[in-house]
Amino acid sequence: MIRLTAALALTLVLALPTIAQEVVLVRHAEKSTEADPGLTPAGQARAQSLADLLRATAPTMILTSHARRTRDTAAPTAAALGVTPEVVPIPPGDIPTHVKQLAEKLGTLKPGQVALVVGHSNTVTPLIAAMGGPTLPNLPECAFSRLYRWNVAEKSLRIERYGVENDCPLIE
Template structure:
């Protein structure tokens, strides 16, 4: 086998392997409702615990093969019922302090390393940007009282745009207060 033919075969195989590593679907949610205290890293509130269990029920037959969270309690606790039910250990991607851009890139890279269905539990300021980093159109910002969105992203080949479906799960969100952004979700 000539050296150039071998190189072409190796390149084709690495391209095929990279294509197979893309997830079939990415499920994106914001963490569930959090308690008021402690301010820095609160756990889920009772309503948030109910929502986390509702997420597990909603995803019971979705074929989730990987779960990605941040190190914060609210993110980990939102994913915990799903992880336990599916026998999966969540992959934790550190939030990286104020470097949100680096965090989003790290989450997108982690998602791309998986195949199957990947659940990402993020935050109001990261879920829209993570979806965009994975090829979806930019989502509107989340209202502070918005927790029931479940985005289903189906990545596509680079020449096609990703498909994005918005679902809701668990209890209805509270109506945003007077100070909420007019266009938030």
């Protein structure tokens, strides 16, 4: 009887659908113009919109660059979920190394975990490609409302908008 119960339990566990890891990628929100800029009021509102959107998704990993604008964009989500963002600095002039470091950290996600990556116009789409996704052009400078959902197991990408839409086209 014990063997039958153990076999049944194992069968039930194996029959459960695998919950895929998901990586949510966004470019930082609207920034001001000073050196190492923070967010404008519109950017602060967008960052809060991101937190509201991701509350149910509940990322367990949040990655940013060293730039204040990425950290400020991630801050409301981190505060709402009690997750400490991890800063992955961009080596001077070396975006490929930064993207590789991000991909390695994302490779540690366990089934069912979700990560949020707040990047830049020239890091979001290269990271998608580094994870096995399609090669997409860098984001235009006007793109702040795009949100990319990369399903690791299915190798599928969804592109959405969040927050207040701006006039930037979804695909150029």
